[in-house]
Amino acid sequence: MRIAERLCAVCLLLLLGACYGSNARYAGPGCLAYLYPSTAGFAPMPVRGGTSEFAPEWQERVVAVRVIYGTFRLYSERDYHGFIGDYQAPSEMYLTPSKKIGSVLCTSPEPPPPPPQPGT
Secondary structure (H helix, E strand, O other), rough: OOHHHHHHHHHHHHHHHHHHHHOOOOOEEEEEEEEEOOOOOOOOEEEEEEEEOOOOHHHHEEEEEEEEEEEEEEEEEOOEEEEEEEEEOOOEEEEOOOOOEEEEEEEEEEOOOOOOOOOO
């Protein structure tokens, strides 16, 4: 009988959680960019917000950056040194063989969508 009671309690909690949801609200697209490697077999790496350092393998393999949401600042060195440029969505940037990506930072997130208007 104890197992059935526990199962009912878990189901009730799940049901109430689905009905009430969480207090977290959708804040908009924010920041999203994809780094594309030159090596086959590596999937594009999503970046949401930024990273102060990439693994050495990625520094040498990134050949393109596609900004989906927000504005990203690209750097050639880790810890946000060696400014390359700012790129606002939607944009793509192709790197020359002499360039490498050391760090990436979202400087301006995409704003949230406007709230729905009553009666629409």
